[in-house]
Amino acid sequence: MQKQQQERLKQENLQHHDLIQSDFQDSYRNLTIKTMMMLEWLVAHCVKASYIMKVDSDIFVHVYNLVKLLLNPNTAKQNYMSGLVWWHSPVLRNPSNKFYMPEAVIAEPEYPPYPLGMAYVMSLDLPGKILGVSPQIKPLYIEDVYLGLCLTRLGISPIDPPENTMFVVKTTHPLSDCSISKVIAVTTTSISQITSYWKRSKQAKC
Template sequence: MQPVMPSWPELQRFGTNWRISGSLMELSIGPPCSHPCSCFSASCGKRRPRMFGSVNKTKLLGVMMMVNFLIYILVEVTRSYGRSDPTKPHMPSKEFWKKPELSEAYWNRKQQHLDYVRNPLIVSSTVHASSAPVDETSQTTDQPNHSTKAKHCKPDFAITTQIKDYNSLPQRFKDFLLFMQCRSYPILIDAPYVCSETPFLLLAVKSLTLHFDRRQAIRESWGHAGILTNHRVVTVFLLGKTTESDYFPNVSEMLRFEASLHGDLLQWDYRDTFFNLTLKDVLFHDWIAENCPSARFIFKGDDDVFVNTRSILNFLGGLSATKERDLFVGDVISNAGPHRDKKLKYYIPESVFVGSYPPYAGGGGYLYSADVGLRLRNISQYVSLFPIDDVYIGMCLQKLGLVPEKHQGFRTFNIETKYRENPCTYQGLMLVHPRSPQEMIQIWSWISDPGLNCQ
């Protein structure tokens, strides 16, 4: 059986009319009517669809389909560019790191410079280009003085033109700023044998030359060196140099006698002032790294505090290895900032420092592991000296990514008056500030009494 294929329509003329004929359709096309109404008249015959209208619609439909197709192609191309290609590196639209705008405050400027030269990306590229050691590359005229052989560090008088209100600053601030770049001084009195046997706990006490009575009271109470609760405890006192210009009497001979008698004094050849307590921290960490690296824990505090050494040892004995590694506990102060009143002891001018302080432990005393002590020593080389020592240690901890832990046993702001004469009050504490030499000896005798019952 042969398939019947539809034939194409043929166009034929019948007089004045054209007819399309074929197997699919037949359509007669006559001349257009002269009047709209005549399209329905007898002379015009029945209304016929107009061929040209259909052709225009077909063209319009084709154009619309073509436009839709082009839009589809554009959308797909855009999507393909939006997809991430794992084989190609992704470039961020903004800079990941850039040098910050230079601060107007002097300390902040110095710290920005140290942060800049310590940046591993910058140091690595500089070292690769120059083939110089990292230490040599990072050393600039703005770098602190780290030379252990320097006998005298000269004042930097250029600083007087770098701080707009330098001439109006208190004298103690001027003195600090002039020697701010100096952090290495020769040692005058050493204690080379204090760590001859590995200490479990090293007590480092900040003291002044004239405080003979405080040091002796500590030796006879909470700072007594030897074995305590099966752990070895050693004590050192950290001193600077008092000068006649500060109206101190010359007691250097008495100090040397004390050092020979007890062998626990460390004295450096720098001016011992309140703002130089930070320098005392830096020098001590250098000393312990070289002379007592085997110490496991370090307590560092002032010579007017009482410390319950037994309570500290009990606390340390219960630490895990992880907790021990990052240990730094004390009376932590958070959300603090500089004082702007010139009459205050802790006054910091805006021309020197702007910003808030990181969390820090009160300088009356805090406890940390030797591992943290070593890290503090290393990072302090890249933190500009700050005139408040406990804030400075907080800055160093922040650079290490550590936050000091607050412990209720540290009472650097004393305890309520009604509890101060109760021996049992001190049993659960680690530190109380302040206490006189007489009070230290008395409290130690209270808590050392085997008959004391605090249940």
């Protein structure tokens, strides 16, 4: 079965040339491994890019608004990381909670600021810097928090987007045309919803 699946992946990549594969189990607890692998690939293969964006599979991305933000003269070209930044997020100590974190791993009561993993943007100088300090950070399965810890070690703070309408994790669907016209990344409930928002985004306005 595994050999058959690998062969199907190989054939798909021969057709589309859009797969990156590594040797670890793709699970929630391994999201940090996946993220660090992604950063390693970016450093090795994307030296001419200016920014990168990581998004979850259930996210609609309004590409026009994203490019507009990144071309804005006020958007930093280095040490830049933005998204839905969580400030003063408490470290959860209840062992029954999905995001439980023991004091032995993190003693502080709050996490450093970090952009929520649903979608974040960073300038391409950051992957190499993050990889450089990552050996100094205790392994942590919450990948966005882990990146926040790396940024703190680097003395870099994530940046809130210019408008709080740009990155949205919880909302009421369907979105209005006005909301679509302002968003960069928003969590959706289905592939058909993503497709619908993509089609509507071409004409959506307030």
